Amino acid sequence: MTDARVNLLGLTRSELEAWCVERGDKPFRARQLWHWMYKRGETSFDAMTDLAKSFRATLAETAEVRLPAIVKRQDAADGTIKWMLEADNLQGFEMVYIPDGDRATLCISSQVGCAMDCSFCATAQQGFNRNLTAAEIVGQVFLAQKELGFQAGDNRLISNVVLMGMGEPLANFRNVVPGMRILLDDLGFDFSRRRLTLSTSGLVPQMYKLAGESNVALAVSLHAPDDELRNELVPINRRHPIAELLEACWHYIDEQNGRSVTFEYVMLDGVNDSPAQARALARLLKGHPAKVNLIPFNAFPGTKYRRSSPEAILAFLDQILKGGVMATIRKTRGDDIDAACGQLAGRVIDRVTSRMGSKRIAIPVVNA
Numbered sequence: 057m058t059d060a061r062v063n064l065l066g067l068t069r070s071e072l073e074a075w076c077v078e079r080g081d082k083p084f085r086a087r088q089l090w091h092w093m094y095k096r097g098e099t100s101f102d103a104m105t106d107l108a109k110s111f112r113a114t115l116a117e118t119a120e121v122r123l124p125a126i127v128k129r130q131d132a133a134d135g136t137i138k139w140m141l142e143a144d145n146l147q148g149f150e151m152v153y154i155p156d157g158d159r160a161t162l163c164i165s166s167q168v169g170c171a172m173d174c175s176f177c178a179t180a181q182q183g184f185n186r187n188l189t190a191a192e193i194v195g196q197v198f199l200a201q202k203e204l205g206f207q208a209g210d211n212r213l214i215s216n217v218v219l220m221g222m223g224e225p226l227a228n229f230r231n232v233v234p235g236m237r238i239l240l241d242d243l244g245f246d247f248s249r250r251r252l253t254l255s256t257s258g259l260v261p262q263m264y265k266l267a268g269e270s271n272v273a274l275a276v277s278l279h280a281p282d283d284e285l286r287n288e289l290v291p292i293n294r295r296h297p298i299a300e301l302l303e304a305c306w307h308y309i310d311e312q313n314g315r316s317v318t319f320e321y322v323m324l325d326g327v328n329d330s331p332a333q334a335r336a337l338a339r340l341l342k343g344h345p346a347k348v349n350l351i352p353f354n355a356f357p358g359t360k361y362r363r364s365s366p367e368a369i370l371a372f373l374d375q376i377l378k379g380g381v382m383a384t385i386r387k388t389r390g391d392d393i394d395a396a397c398g399q400l401a402g403r404v405i406d407r408v409t410s411r412m413g414s415k416r417i418a419i420p421v422v423n424a
């Protein structure tokens with residue numbers, strides 16, 4: 057019964073308008089529904105008192121506002137919160153809330169698992185399970201607000217959303233783009249485009265497509281200054297090498313009148329962290345709208361990599377800055393609950409999946 061109902065959460069405004077018209081109602085009902093859902097945080101049609109009783113009855117039969125179910129919530133000492141959410145068939149995906157001074161970032165997932173197979177990434181071990189639906193993507197933000205005590209009219213609980221959880225967002229283009237549209241819509245979540253960041257491992261054709269359809273902030277997982285090393289760390293590089301990837305980045309910024317691309321660079325001891333590699337990285341990016349975000353590697357069971365020393369990270373930063381490129385080091389947050397980048401691992405599900413003979417679920421999340 058429940059499964060036959062449409063989840064209104066995943067529908068863009070025009071899709072919801074069309075849905076209302078199909079049901080013999082006025083398109084403006086969509087605005088009313090959106091107001092209740094996104095401005096008031098309401099999920100029950102009964103409470104939507106300015107809708108006609110008959111329409112509410114139709115809604116209750118044919119539709120629902122369904123949020124992802126929480127499997128587990130963990131609160132870290134530094135205020136970071138991690139939720140494990142249920143996908144299906146014992147699969148889970150995670151989102152992380154990271155408060156930091158006057159900003160608070162929600163890191164959301166776009167897929168259950170990932171097919172990109174990056175060698176230093178825990179999700180790669182799990183392989184790809186499925187795409188999240190637009191409802192599940194938007195539902196993460198809705199649910200987090202609810203968990204954080206959302207009050208109608210207050211939209212400041214979450215200042216930034218980053219698609220940096222589990223999965224490759226551009227490999228789930230058809231659900232991610234409508235999901236982002238709902239997050240950006242002023243009648244929806246009303247996030248500014250500079251506070252919504254999509255991170256990609258470098259799916260070049262989809263980056264060009266994105267430039268035509270969206271204008272959110274772009275982050276790119278670079279991780280190496282040359283193709284030989286990047287082929288090893290980020291295998292999609294064999295199909296779309298660095299020169300091609302960077303062209304797509306500059307094109308995106310040109311098209312979107314954007315500020316700059318953030319290049320994520322995970323710091324792996326003895327692999328990609330030498331001063332010479334930092335200088336090579338700066339040469340690639342100098343003169344372009346680019347900034348580098350260095351991410352100290354977070355180890356996970358079974359990995360062959362180690363985190364670069366703090367001295368190596370600082371020296372690397374110094375060389376990039378001297379090379380004329382902006383760079384920062386990402387803070388590690390929530391590590392006491394395994395919520396830092398690359399540490400997310402679905403332990404509740406673990407127990408079950410090990411019995412089912414599947415691999416463990418582990419997702420990397422970035423504290424932006």
Ligand code: SAH
Nearest residue numbers: 177220224255256257277320354397398420
């Ligand atoms: N697939 C997208 C979205 C994931 S974002 C992408 O690759 O950009 C997650 C970020 O965390 C990526 O930059 C990823 O390279 C990085 N990451 C993955 N595993 C990590 C680990 N173990 N430690 C630190 N960062 C990691």
